Amino acid sequence: xxxxxxxxxxxxxxxxxxxxxxxxxxxxxxxxxxxxxxxxxxxxxxxxxxxxxxxxxxxxxxxxxxxxxxxxxxxxxxxxxxxxxxxxxxxxxxxxxx
Amino acid sequence: xxxxxxxxxxxxxxxxxxxxxxxxxxxxxxxxxxxxxxxxxxxxxxxxxxxxxxxxxxxxxxxxxxxxxxxxxxxxxxxxxxxxxxxxxxxxxxxxxxxxxxxxxxxxxxxxxxxxxxxxxxxxxxxxxxxxxxxxxxxxxxxxxxxxxxxxxxxxxxxxxxxxxxxxxxxxxxxxxxxxxxxxxxxxxxxxxxxxxxxxxxxxxxxxxxxxxxxxxxxxxxxxxxxxxxxxxxxxxxxxxxxxxxxxxxxxxxxxxxxxxxxxxxxxxxxxxxxxxxxxxxxxxxxxxxxxxxxxxxxxxxxxxxxxxxxxxxxxxxxxxx
Numbered sequence: 206x207x208x209x210x211x212x213x214x215x216x217x218x219x220x221x222x223x224x225x226x227x228x229x230x231x232x233x234x235x236x237x238x239x240x241x242x243x244x245x246x247x248x249x250x251x252x253x254x255x256x257x258x259x260x261x262x263x264x265x266x267x268x269x270x271x272x273x274x275x276x277x278x279x280x281x282x283x284x285x286x287x288x289x290x291x292x293x294x295x296x297x298x299x300x301x302x303x
Numbered sequence: 304x305x306x307x308x309x310x311x312x313x314x315x316x317x318x319x320x321x322x323x324x325x326x327x328x329x330x331x332x333x334x335x336x337x338x339x340x341x342x343x344x345x346x347x348x349x350x351x352x353x354x355x356x357x358x359x360x361x362x363x364x365x366x367x368x369x370x371x372x373x374x375x376x377x378x379x380x381x382x383x384x385x386x387x388x389x390x391x392x393x394x395x396x397x398x399x400x401x402x403x404x405x406x407x408x409x410x411x412x413x414x415x416x417x418x419x420x421x422x423x424x425x426x427x428x429x430x431x432x433x434x435x436x437x438x439x440x441x442x443x444x445x446x447x448x449x450x451x452x453x454x455x456x457x458x459x460x461x462x463x464x465x466x467x468x469x470x471x472x473x474x475x476x477x478x479x480x481x482x483x484x485x486x487x488x489x490x491x492x493x494x495x496x497x498x499x500x501x502x503x504x505x506x507x508x509x510x511x512x513x514x515x516x517x518x519x520x521x522x523x524x525x526x527x528x529x530x531x532x533x534x535x536x537x538x539x540x541x542x543x544x545x546x547x548x549x550x551x552x553x554x555x556x557x558x559x560x561x562x563x564x565x566x567x568x569x570x571x572x573x574x575x576x577x578x579x580x581x582x583x584x585x586x587x588x589x590x591x592x593x594x595x596x597x598x599x600x601x602x603x604x605x606x607x608x609x610x611x612x613x614x615x616x617x618x619x620x621x622x623x624x625x
Contacts, residue, residue: 217609219355220393223576225616228349234559235577235609237600275600288425289381292364292406294580296600297556 208303211245212267213259214238227253236299237274240267268301275299315339321619330622339622346618348590349573350561353610354394356596358386363598363606364452366401366419367539367583368410371593371612374585375414375435379596380406381606383424387440389414390585390593395610401440403431409455409498411463411478418460418478421468423451428469432483434460446483448474452537454498456505464502464520467510469494475525477502489525491516497540497584499547499564506544506564511536513555517569519544531569533560539594541586548572548592548613553580557600561613563589577609590615 215222216239223233230249234242241259243250254261262270278296285293307330308314316322316331325331327344356362356376365379372392378385383404388395405422408429412418415437422429430449433440446465453468461480467473472492476483489507496510505520508531515530531549538552545566552558559578562569575594582597592613599607 217352217355219610220353222352223350225347225349225351225612225614228351228573228576229347229616232574233576234574235599278600292423293381293598294553294555299600 208245208264210242210302211250212262212264212301213241213243213254213257214262214267214270215241215254215257215259222257223253236267236271236301237278238270240270240301242267242301264301264303271299271301325619340619341622342618343620344617346615348563348613348615350575350594350611350613352576353593353595353612354390355610356608357388357395357397358384358608361606361608362386362596363581364406365583365596366408366410366422367585367595368412368417368455369414369585369593370541370587371585371591371614373414374583374593374595375410375417376583376595377401377410377417377419377435377440378403378405378408378422379583379606387435390595390610395595399439401433401435402442403429403433405429405431405451407451407453407469409453409465409468411455411457412460413458416460418455418457418463420446420455420463420465420478421450421453423469432478436460444482446476447485448476450474450494452494452511454496454507454540456498456500456502458501462502464498464505466498466505466507466520466525467493467496475520487524489518490527491518495536495581497538497549499540499542499586500544504544506540506542506547508540508547508549508564509535509538509552513553517564529568531562532571533558533562535560537580537582539582539584539592539597541584541592542588546588546590548584548586548589550575550584550592550594550613551579551582551597565589573613575611577607577611579607579609581606586613
């Protein structure tokens with residue numbers, strides 16, 4: 206099955222990182238580790254990756270980055286006091302889509 | 304100076320109502336409203352990234368108020384902070400700290416005349432209220448019922464509404480600039496809900512335990528109206544009782560879903576780029592809002608500094624000729 210999504214790593218610098226005109230044409234999803242999911246085989250998405258100097262990752266590479274970040278966040282959460290835990294939610298595992 | 308006719312070969316149309324078949328680039332004068340109008344193309348609503356919050360680690364469960372171009376974020380965690388940040392539409396800058404640390408507090412008013420109230424700090428829920436004059440926070444009279452993860456709304460720091468929260472549930476209080484007075488309860492007790500509007504026309508939506516319930520406040524009573532499409536808690540919100548936006552939260556999974564309220568129904572619109580909960584929200588309508596901070600996957604308890612702006616482009620716009 207042809208992939209429908211692609212991944213890249215790019216640091217969100219704030220204003221202008223994702224413009225309204227880009228967001229209205231492309232579906233973006235941000236994940237831990239500065240991993241961004243955008244549509245595959247999409248000219249607008251490819252142009253955006255170039256604009257933000259994104260490093261394209263395979264699904265497996267992106268998943269490894271996300272897993273490392275989530276594991277670190279889970280470890281940090283596990284070390285919190287009971288009072289802190291009661292006021293937040295343990296970070297959940299994330300499965301990226303093809 | 305060249306006129307419009309010199310450039311385009313025809314005059315601007317003078318019509319009594321906006322032409323239904325206008326296309327991008329059409330320009331006309333609406334004699335009924337007295338406005339010069341232009342069709343700027345296909346209408347679209349979307350989120351775009353805004354300036355990241357000043358604290359690089361971000362924050363969550365903060366107090367929040369204001370609009371997309373003039374917002375205020377204060378207190379929150381983790382760890383507990385007293386920092387206040389002001390957004391100009393481009394970037395956040397740190398301004399005067401709030402006096403008391405806390406998380407899960409509510410905010411109302413503008414970024415130059417705000418009220419922060421309630422919250423939680425080690426030891427339990429708070430009834431503290433502080434007023435912001437654009438430069439400094441000053442402690443004023445307490446809520447009657449201390450609580451956290453409540454919702455708040457109000458046009459200024461002299462007319463606000465506080466509702467819901469832990470452990471109060473349904474309790475609603477009205478602020479008149481000096482004192483809080485208990486008024487009629489929410490129909491559905493809940494916390495981690497969002498609010499929009501003023502102390503005489505408010506909207507409360509979502510909340511724990513992951514509900515879609517929406518209630519409308521008319522200055523005296525809460526009335527249940529149409530539900531959100533996606534039940535959730537710890538969402539952000541902004542706008543008025545007739546034009547609001549709800550975004551993010553937990554379903555209980557993290558969500559980026561955004562819904563638009565038109566005074567009668569919620570409609571799903573564009574998703575945020577970063578799913579998160581316990582985020583800050585501000586906004587003036589269902590086409591202009593700001594999402595900031597909150598807890599996103601991997602950001603952990605420290606929260607994220609990411610900011611997103613929701614806006615509408617295209618459609619018929621009025622030209623300001625002044």
